[in-house]
Structures are given as structure tokens and as C-alpha cells.
Amino acid sequence: MIPPQFDYHAPAALDEALGLLGELDDAKVMSGGQSLLPMMKLRLAAPAHIIDISRIPGLDTIEERDGCLRIGALVTEAQLDHSAVVAERYPILLDTARVIADPLVRNRATVCGNLAHGDPANDHPATMLALRAHVVATGPGGERTIDIDDFFHGLFMTALGEDEILTEIHIPVPPACSGGAYVKLERKVGDYAVAGAAVQLSLADDGTVARAGVGLTNLGFAPIRASAAEDALTGSAAGDEDAIAAAAQAAADAADPVADRRGSVDYKKNMARVLTARAIRTALARAGG
Template sequence: MIPPQFDYHAPGGLDEALGLLGELDDAKVMSGGQSLLPMMKLRLASPANIIDIGRIPGLDTIEERDGCLRIGALVTEAQLEESAAVAERYPILLDTARVIADPLVRNRATVCGNIAHGDPANDHPATMLALRAHVIATGPGGERTIDIDDFFHGLFMTALGEDEILTELHIPVPPAGSGGAYVKLERKVGDYAVAGVAVQLTLDDDGKVTRAGVGLTNLGFAPIRATAAEETLLGADFVPAGGLRGAIEKIRDAITKAPGADEVIAAAAQAAADMAEPVEDRRGSVEYKRNMARVLTARAIRQALARAGAGG
């Protein structure tokens, strides 16, 4: 389909973009356009003005600085896949990027745009909830930091003001003994998730969970942080026979042999499923999606534990 008519603006700097956003009526910011343009073609969105920030310099950097991984507004999914820092210390981000659409889309789609869109079916919101990320919003009054827990307000609704642009994501550098995983069920490769689960865990030297983050994809009208599952995992002891060192496959197999490990994982998975609020559609019934939330949470926990035990 052809999108409705609109006026296109390509500012050369952030100040110019903010000025246009404040001056123009019914304006929408576009970075990669891989979520916005399909919605416009389907006539689900029809802004009168598009402000394309894709040419603004300085927004396409990804770096670790001041205790955070900083992801600029124009960093693409492909850049995330190619980042050595992400591969080494943030495997959950790599998991997430790799299951978004296809390589053609990932070359254009941006991580920050995935968040700013506010779609609970997008993959990064759950991952950012699990990682306790912070959103940097820039407006006429300067920058403000929004905790990711306060960012998603509902279906396509976020805490971004009408005169603000999401310019950066800050993800705290995981402490030693951390590991994460994102697991997604889809009807076909590149599809939106039937359900998806992000888990980020930190273990101390004794194999006890000291930090836990669990986020759910496409299981409600907004991305869900499964706090009940996190509480179930906190303090749990996952020391396998032989300790927490060795090949990741061996650790994954050994973790379930720790006393009570299977029971804790099952309880946390059920707690996540109980917090899910799925809607029936062509991807499945409410009961099916809630059960998939349980199954995927258990898988993500095991993978996160194995990566944490292997040093990330």
C-alpha cells in the first residue's frame, strides 16, 4: 500500500530537529523507519510531517563509558551484531538483535527506534527491562533520564514528550558473574514474537543469584517486567557439582543438578507466565501464549545461568 501524503524534513543537526518538532503540527520522528513506514503503509499511522534524523552526525556511536554501554539514536541492529563489546559482555543484546526481522531490515532499523516506537511486540523493550536500562530524552530544555521501568505506558505509548527525541540508551555494565539470554518463539524467521523472554542474572562466587531481570515480549499491551519471577530467582543457589567453571554446555547441563534448581526455575517460569496478559490472535490463544511464556522463561533462565557461570 501507499502511505498517505506527508511533508518530509531532513534536519542536519539535533537543534534543528528539535526546532522542527516544536514548530510543526502532527510531526513524527523517524530514525531507521522500519517500524513507522510499514504502519503508514497500512494506514495505522498518518503523520502530516516526518522528521528524519538519519543524517544528524554523532548519533551513531556505541561505546562503553562512565560505567554504561551507550547506544546512540542511529545505532542499527547490524552495528549491535558487529560490536565486540556487545558480543563479550552483553550476549543478551546479541540474542535480541539476531532475531529481529532479516539482515536487510537490521541494516536500517535502529535500537533506539525499536524502543521509542512503544510496540510491545518489538524485541528490545523486554531486553532493556531485564538490563535495567535508562532512556536519554532530549528536548528544548536539554536532556533528561528516564528509567526504563517508567518508560512504557501502554500500546505505542511512552514517556517521551511530544517535543522530545530519544537520543541515547544507557545500559549499566554488568558486574562479574553476569549472564543473560533472550529467547523468542516466532511463526517464521523474522516474524514478530508469539512470545519472547529476556533474562539477565548475576551470580556471586558461591553461585547465588544476587541480581535478576526478567522482561516479556508481546505478552501484554505494554512490555512487562516480570517482578514476581525476579523475586523467585533472587537468593537462589545454583552451584552445580564441580563448581561454576568450564565449557558453557557443561555448565548448562550441570546447573539443573544443583539441589532444588529445577524447582526454582519452574517456579520462576510460572511466576512470569502468571504476570503475562496476552491477547488471542492468529499467533495463538491466551492459554497457548501464557504457556509459551512459562516454557521460554525456563529456557532463558538456564541459558542466562550458564553464561553467568562461564563468566558472561
């Protein structure tokens, strides 16, 4: 299908993009366009103006600085996949990037756009919940940092203001003996998740789980942090099967899916349990547990 008519703007600087966003009525920001354009073709979105930020310099960097991995607004899934620092310290991000759509999409789709879209079926939101990331929103008043737990408000709804652009993601550098994993069930390769689970763990010197993060994909109207699952893991011995089973069941209990052609509510809840257990075991193995 062909999208409805719109005016196209290609600012060369962030200030120019913010100015346009404040001046124009019914405008949407586009970085890679791999979420917005399909919605427009399906007539699920019809903005009068598109502000394409893909030509703005300085927004495509991945670096560790000041205790955080910083992912700029224009970093693509392919760039994430080829980053040496991501491969060394953040395997959960590689798991996530590599199951998004196909190589053609990953060459254009951006990590920040995946979050800003606010779709609970997207893969990065659960991963960022598990990693306890922060989102940097830039508007006319400057930058503000939003905790990932406060970012997702509902289906396609986020904490971004109408005059703000998501310019960076900050992920705390994990301590030693940390590991993470993202596991996704899909009908076919590159499809949206039937269900997904992201787990990030850190182990203490005595071999117990010092900290845990668990996020769920496409199991509610917003990405879900399974706090009870995190609590079930924290303090348990690495590899304690009872703790893993309790955490997996807690994740299933936190899920609030709807029935559709991908499965019933009971099936999706059971998949939340199964996938969370798999992600925990992989995360523990990567952490050295």
C-alpha cells in the first residue's frame, strides 16, 4: 500500500529538528522508518509531517562513558550487532538485535526508534527493562533522563513529550560476573514475538544472584518488568532449580496477554514461563554461574 500524503523535512541539525517539531502540527519524527512507514502504509498512522533525523551528525555513536553504554538515536541494529564493546559486555543486546526482522530491516532500523515507537511487541523494550536502562529525551528546554520503568505508558504510548526526541539510551556498565540473554518465540524467522523474555543477572562473590532484571515481550499492552521473578532470583544460589522455577512461574503470573492467531492466553502464559527459565539459564552460564 501507499502511505497517505505528507510533507517531508530533513533537518541537518538537532536544534533544527526540534524547531520543526515545535512549529509543525501533527508531525512525527523518523530515524530509520522501519516501524513508522509500515504503519502509515496500513493507515494506522497518518501524520501530516515527517521529520527525518537520519542525516543529523553525531547521533550514531556507541561508546562506554561515565559508567554507561551510550547508544545514540541513529545507531542501527546492524551497528549494534557489529560493535566490539557490545559483543564483549552486553550479549543480551546481540541476542535482541539478531532476532529483529531481517538483515535489510536491521540495516535501517534504529535501537532508539524501537523504544520510541512504544510497541510492546518490539524486542528492545524488555531487554532495556532487564538492563535497567535510562532514556535521554531532548526538547526545547534541553535534556531530561527518564528511567526505563517510567518510559512505557501503554500501547504505542511513552513518556516522550510531543516536542521531544529520544536522543540516547544509557545502559549501566554491568559489574564482573554478569550475564544476560534474550529468548523469543516467533512463528517464523524475523516475525514479531509470540512471547519473549529478557534476563540480566549479576553474581556475588559467594555465587549467589546479587541482582536480577527480567523483562517480557508482547505479553501485555506495555512491556512488562516481572518484579516478582526478579525477587525470586535475587539471593538464590546460581543454578538453584527451585529458584529458577519460581522465577519462571512469577514471570508467567505477571504476563497479561490477549488471545490471537499466535495462541491462547494460557499458551502465551506458559511460553512466558518456559522462555524465562531458558533465559535465566543462559544468563547464568554467561555470568559464570
